[in-house]
Amino acid sequence: MGYLYLGLAVGGEIAGTSFLKYSNGFSKVLPSIGVVIGYILCFYFLSLAFRSIDLSIAYAMWSGVGTVAITLISVFALHESINLPSIIGITLILLGSVILNLFGSAH
Structure with a gap:
């Protein structure tokens, strides 16, 4: 169940960060609301993931997968170089996230 929560946390991070791009410094209301909701969900589910996944592994996976996903979105959807x-x-x-997950302190 922890990895499901971790996946939902990554999804919230991706949503919140994507809306952040469009919030224009929090000057646009709807994208700004999306940022807040995305990050509330992100940290809620991340806290649930910590119940069964070690902090070091969960955080590495959360940040690593989120970084890769946001990069892919920025390149393919937003046409950034x-x-x-x-x-x-x-x-x-x-690779660091994968190595931590496979060989981290929980194994």
């Missing part, structure tokens, strides 16, 4: 060093860095973040 990305360069090779950025791709390498994001790949290392993802």
Whole structure:
């Protein structure tokens, strides 16, 4: 159940961060509401994930998967550019999350 909560937390983070792009510094009401709701859900589900997943593993997975997902959204949906060093860095973040999950303190 912890990984379901973690997935929902990542979804909330992705939604909140995506709305943040459109909030224009919190000057647009509807995207700003989306930011708040996204992050409330994100941290609520992240707190539930911590009940059964170690903090180090859950946080690494949450931040790593969220970073990769937001990068993919920014490149493919928002047509923002990305360069090779950025791709390498994001790949290392993802690999670090996988390694922590496979070999972290819980194993």
